[in-house]
Amino acid sequence: MSLTFSLSGQVGPCRLQAQAQLAANGVTVLFGPSGSGKSTLLRMLAGLQDCDGEIRFGDQLWQTDDATLPPWQRPLGMMFQEPTLFRHLSVRGNLDYVVKRRGAAGDLDSVVSQTRIEGLLGRSVQTLSGGEAQRVALARALLAGPELLLLDEPLSALDHGHKQELLKMISDIARQVPVIYVTHDLDELLTLSRQVWLMEQGRIVARGKAHEELARLDGPLAQRGDATALLYGELGDYDNRDHLQAVTVAQQTFWLPAAQPVAGEQPVRLRIAARDVSLCRQAPQDSSILNIHPVQVAALREVGPGQAVVQLALGDQRLLARISSRSARELEVFPGTRLYAQVKAVALG
Amino acid sequence: MMLSDGDWLALWVGVKLAVVTTLILLLVCTPLAWWLARRRLPGQALLEALLALPLVLPPSVLGFYLLIGLGPNGPGGWLAQWGGVRSLAFSFTGLVIGSLVYSLPFVLQPLKSAFAAIETRQLDMAAVSGARPMDRFFSLVIPQARHGYASAVILGIAHTLGEFGVVLMIGGSLAGETRVASVALYEHVEAGDYASAHRLAAVLLVASVLMLWALFRWQRKQQSTGVMP
Numbered sequence: 001m002s003l004t005f006s007l008s009g010q011v012g013p014c015r016l017q018a019q020a021q022l023a024a025n026g027v028t029v030l031f032g033p034s035g036s037g038k039s040t041l042l043r044m045l046a047g048l049q050d051c052d053g054e055i056r057f058g059d060q061l062w063q064t065d066d067a068t069l070p071p072w073q074r075p076l077g078m079m080f081q082e083p084t085l086f087r088h089l090s091v092r093g094n095l096d097y098v099v100k101r102r103g104a105a106g107d108l109d110s111v112v113s114q115t116r117i118e119g120l121l122g123r124s125v126q127t128l129s130g131g132e133a134q135r136v137a138l139a140r141a142l143l144a145g146p147e148l149l150l151l152d153e154p155l156s157a158l159d160h161g162h163k164q165e166l167l168k169m170i171s172d173i174a175r176q177v178p179v180i181y182v183t184h185d186l187d188e189l190l191t192l193s194r195q196v197w198l199m200e201q202g203r204i205v206a207r208g209k210a211h212e213e214l215a216r217l218d219g220p221l222a223q224r225g226d227a228t229a230l231l232y233g234e235l236g237d238y239d240n241r242d243h244l245q246a247v248t249v250a251q252q253t254f255w256l257p258a259a260q261p262v263a264g265e266q267p268v269r270l271r272i273a274a275r276d277v278s279l280c281r282q283a284p285q286d287s288s289i290l291n292i293h294p295v296q297v298a299a300l301r302e303v304g305p306g307q308a309v310v311q312l313a314l315g316d317q318r319l320l321a322r323i324s325s326r327s328a329r330e331l332e333v334f335p336g337t338r339l340y341a342q343v344k345a346v347a348l349g
Numbered sequence: 350m351m352l353s354d355g356d357w358l359a360l361w362v363g364v365k366l367a368v369v370t371t372l373i374l375l376l377v378c379t380p381l382a383w384w385l386a387r388r389r390l391p392g393q394a395l396l397e398a399l400l401a402l403p404l405v406l407p408p409s410v411l412g413f414y415l416l417i418g419l420g421p422n423g424p425g426g427w428l429a430q431w432g433g434v435r436s437l438a439f440s441f442t443g444l445v446i447g448s449l450v451y452s453l454p455f456v457l458q459p460l461k462s463a464f465a466a467i468e469t470r471q472l473d474m475a476a477v478s479g480a481r482p483m484d485r486f487f488s489l490v491i492p493q494a495r496h497g498y499a500s501a502v503i504l505g506i507a508h509t510l511g512e513f514g515v516v517l518m519i520g521g522s523l524a525g526e527t528r529v530a531s532v533a534l535y536e537h538v539e540a541g542d543y544a545s546a547h548r549l550a551a552v553l554l555v556a557s558v559l560m561l562w563a564l565f566r567w568q569r570k571q572q573s574t575g576v577m578p
Contacts, residue, residue, distance in 0.1 A: 046473075047476075048473050048476065048477070071473075071477050072476050072477070072478075072480055077477075080470060080473075080474065082470065084468075084470045084471060084473075084474045086471065086475070087471070087493065088489070088492040088493050097478060097480075097488070098479060101479030101484070102479045140478065144478060144479065
């Protein structure tokens with residue numbers, strides 16, 4: 001199923017104008033600062049917000065100039081920032097509400113176990129913790145039998161542990177159902193996304209693969225203080241004595257601390273924050289840093305007073321380094337310069 | 350309680366009036382309250398002021414206009430002729446019409462507050478869960494507004510039962526037709542029959558206390574079980 005839309009609308013003082021195409025499964029993160037129109041766009045896609053334009057989903061027309069398919073007829077599942085459970089119903093009642101109207105009753109048991117809410121079914125929704133309530137909300141969204149999931153900052157009110165648990169669930173679900181996920185949290189973008197749409201002031205200013213948008217120096221992501229590069233690699237050997245896992249990226253071996261051998265799907269993703277990367281002219285000897293790799297400068301950009309971010313080529317992948325402007329000048333960092341990148345911290349996932 | 354047959358009849362007429370009035374008001378006020386609570390339209394403040402007027406207007410003023418309006422020469426007269434009678438004044442139907450006007454704000458206001466308190470997000474979520482507007486109204490709005498409905502029912506009945514000025518103007522105290530308990534009580538006092546007046550007053554007092562007690566008790570119980578705030 002593919003989603004194609006071209007929409008415009010006025011919401012309060014803000015004008016929103018957006019067009020994009022979404023294909024196949026996986027998570028597409030709609031990323032941007034607060035007030036950039038992300039939630040409004042999602043509400044327009046759901047039919048909850050009036051707007052002009054066209055929305056096409058597969059062979060269904062959700063909106064045209066002269067007709068609109070109401071939200072209750074769009075094959076959607078949705079989550080809001082707040083769990084928004086029906087407060088007059090129990091947990092079970094909330095699930096039944098959707099099953100009765102969308103009729104996906106066969107899935108009830110599998111959805112309940114997938115979202116780990118078996119123990120909550122008899123509870124009143126008022127007694128649930130934030131994490132429990134969002135798991136119930138996720139289950140309810142899945143029970144609609146959605147062909148598209150619209151998730152509007154569903155984890156912003158949760159603590160780290162619950163966030164990770166739900167992010168994992170959402171990643172798994174996205175293998176079967178396309179997900180549009182609104183957030184302004186870079187960590188969620190890094191965890192979830194293959195595709196990202198960047199939104200600013202009511203417009204989608206960039207669309208593309210997450211790792212490319214993250215590394216683009218003229219985009220907003222690389223200019224952030226917490227700018228991070230995503231690299232793809234293959235799992236290598238595990239060093240039992242030092243508890244280090246090898247990951248090969250563009251024929252270079254990165255060593256990651258790991259209590260036991262890492263197993264999982266290939267390729268694995270490595271996150272490397274720009275501020276954890278420093279640059280040297282010569283390969284440093286006797287350094288405590290494990291990951292030192294030859295790189296070539298691809299681009300450089302000043303990102304603030306005295307600060308620069310450098311895009312580095314590692315094979316066909318891109319690494320970022322945030323350094324001072326003085327270092328950039330003294331090291332003579334220009335496109336094409338060959339340097340060594342010292343990577344202080346690498347995270348998997 | 351040793352009430353006379355006439356007093357029992359007056360109580361019965363009053364209860365019948367209160368129940369009929371409240372039922373009609375619930376049907377009328379549900380869409381009206383929804384519209385007032387969830388929409389913003391020009392002229393709304395004036396309309397709300399007119400609908401709240403019975404709260405502040407002396408009942409006799411209301412009764413006077415109703416008497417004119419329901420009489421043979423008023424708009425109620427045409428309605429009456431259509432129904433085959435001369436006038437709606439001094440009839441049970443006339444009393445119902447008067448009570449509808451008089452008790453309307455007592456049913457409208459609790460419903461309006463209850464509807465205004467329902468979060469738009471809840472309705473949006475119901476919509477994307479597959480519920481059409483009417484379905485949403487019955488499956489979400491009414492259950493979440495049940496406090497408001499309980500208050501509306503109790504206040505509507507209690508207020509109509511306690512009606513006096515309007516009934517006196519347009520009712521005419523016909524036994525079995527328009528003589529309600531409050532008017533019967535007044536007539537006992539006029540006639541110096543304080544014993545009967547005491548008994549009837551006590552019945553009305555106890556009934557009112559019981560109704561309000563039931564309402565507040567129910568509301569407290571709802572809060573403590575946490576089903577709904």
